[in-house]
Every structure is written in structure tokens, then in C-alpha cells.
Amino acid sequence: EVQLVESGGxxxxxxxxxxxxxxxxxxxxxxxxxxxxxxxxxxxxxxxSYISTSTSTIYYADSxxxxxxxxxxxxxxxxxxxxxxxxxxxxxxxxxxxVGMARSVDHWGQGTLVTVSS
Amino acid sequence: xxxxxxSPGTLSLSPGERATLSCRASQxxxxxxxxxYQQKPGQAPRLLIYAASSRATGIPDRFSGSxxxxxxxxxxxxxxxxxxxxxxxxxxxxxxxAFGQGTKVEIK
Numbered sequence: 040e041v042q043l044v045e046s047g048g049x050x051x052x053x054x055x056x057x058x059x060x061x062x063x064x065x066x067x068x069x070x071x072x073x074x075x076x077x078x079x080x081x082x083x084x085x086x087x088s089y090i091s092t093s094t095s096t097i098y099y100a101d102s103x104x105x106x107x108x109x110x111x112x113x114x115x116x117x118x119x120x121x122x123x124x125x126x127x128x129x130x131x132x133x134x135x136x137x138v139g140m141a142r143s144v145d146h147w148g149q150g151t152l153v154t155v156s157s
Numbered sequence: 158x159x160x161x162x163x164s165p166g167t168l169s170l171s172p173g174e175r176a177t178l179s180c181r182a183s184q185x186x187x188x189x190x191x192x193x194y195q196q197k198p199g200q201a202p203r204l205l206i207y208a209a210s211s212r213a214t215g216i217p218d219r220f221s222g223s224x225x226x227x228x229x230x231x232x233x234x235x236x237x238x239x240x241x242x243x244x245x246x247x248x249x250x251x252x253x254x255a256f257g258q259g260t261k262v263e264i265k
Contacts, residue, residue, distance in 0.1 A: 074254065084194075084202065084245055086254035098253050101158075134201060142249035143192035143207035150201060 041065040041146045043135045048151030055125050059151055061118040061135030069113035072096075072138040075120050077131035078150070085131070088120065089138070103129075125155045159184055159250050161257035169265040176233040178260045180246035185226050190249035193222055193231045196259075197242045205244075206231065236262070 047059040059075070075087040088109040089098040097109055108121040118135055132150040139145025160183040170176055180191070188209040194202040204213040206222035209229060219234040233240055241264050246257040 076256075083259045084196075084247075084256040086247075086252075086256060089253065139204070139207070140211070141192070141208040142190045142254070143204055143213075143247070144194070144202070145204050145207075145213065147201035147203075 041137065043137065043146060043148035045133065045135045045148045045151035048133065048153045050154045050156065051125055052157050053126060053155055055155070056121070056123045057125065057153060059120040059122065059133055059135075059153070061148060063116045063118065063135075063137075066137075068111075068116040073111065073118045074136040074138055074144060075109060075118075076134045076136050076144065076147075077129075077153075078134070079128075079131040082131075087133070090118070122153070125153075127155050129153060130155045158252050159186060159248055159255055161246055161248060161255055163244075163246060163257035163260045165260060166258075167261045167263060169263050170236055171265045172236050172238055174236050176231075176236055176240070176262055178231040178233075178244055178262075180224075180229040180231070180257050182227045182229075182248060186229075186248045186250055188225045188229075191222075191224070191229050192247045193220075194245045194247065195240075195242050196245065202245065233262075238264075 042064045044062045072091045090109045106124045110119045134150045135148040136144040137146040162181045164179045191209040193206040196202040210222045221232045243259045243261045
């Protein structure tokens, strides 16, 4: 069974930093591209960042470009999101998500909540 | 940047009725890269449809997707009680990923 378990969320002050982690199991992690997707409280889904299997291709949403860094460790079956210069508008539930057929997201974690507030 | 606009914002229907949800793109989208998701309160989204019309594993055949170019549709042929939820479309292209704002299907 595919499992994606996020961790690292919490309360942080504006301008602060957090590092999110996602532990993957139940599939060959190194064979799949991965996304981070977030959802602000009561709002819709927003794609954040993408990383290919070998890390050769990385994309960011304009809203996080220059502040967030995605990475992965295939030996540890783990995905990461380093978030710097956090803003109130970054407050959201952050999902780790596996990229499947036709660039859809075929598996999602349960999310980790990031709250940016003073 | 491609913007996906879903309509209606809310759809009020009764169990057994047919639901038709629309997703319109601001520019042409490859139908190979259009997906639909269902999200229930407190849960992560679930993939329903990929490549515009292919059902994901385990998705009942009352869910179907269609469309091309800038207009895509998710149809639920007969609503079951567990189908009342929020639905999102998503495209992959030059953005590269984008989601629509969602359509809530609620019980009338």
C-alpha cells in the first residue's frame, strides 16, 4: 500500500523558516516524480513545487519561487520542502503528492499544517 | 499561465440525480494532462479521472470525464450519498500545474 507521511509543520513567525519532510513507502520512490500541494484553510488546492525522479527537473509556483526549495533523498525514500521567508499567506495544509499517469496526482499524504503568525 | 475556471461554484442536487461539472481553461490544454479529483471534509483529495477521460483505479463507472481544448466536463451519472463533496480539475502544461477553484456538490 502506498503511504505518504508528512511531518515538520507547525507555528512559525513571519520571516521564519520550516523544513517539511515526507516519508514514502509501499512503492519504488526513486521511480516517481513528486509534488508539494497546499491548501489554505477553507480554500482550494494550490500546486507548490515539483521534482523529477533524479532531481534534474524542478519547478516552483511563482508564489514561492526564491523562498522554497524542494529536494529528495531516494536512498531514504524521502521528499523535503525547505521554506524560508515565510509569510502569513503561506499558512496552509501541505500535502506530499505522487505524480502518476498523465501528470496527475495519484496518491496524497494526509498533510502537515503550517501556520505563519506572530 | 493557464487559469482553470470551474462552474458552477455549488451544485445542489438530490441522490440519484445526474451531476455535470465544468472546467474551462484560459487557453488550450492537452487532454492528455487534464485530471479530476474529489475531496471530502477532513480528507486528502482522491484522483478520479486522468487524461480527461480515464478512470483511476477503483473509481466507479458512474464517474466519467470528457472534453478537449478548453472545455472539460466531469459527469456523475447517478449521485450516491458518498459523492457529495468538492471536486477539482487540474491541468499540467506550461504553468506547469494548476488547479481549478473547485465545485461543491451538496445535497439539495
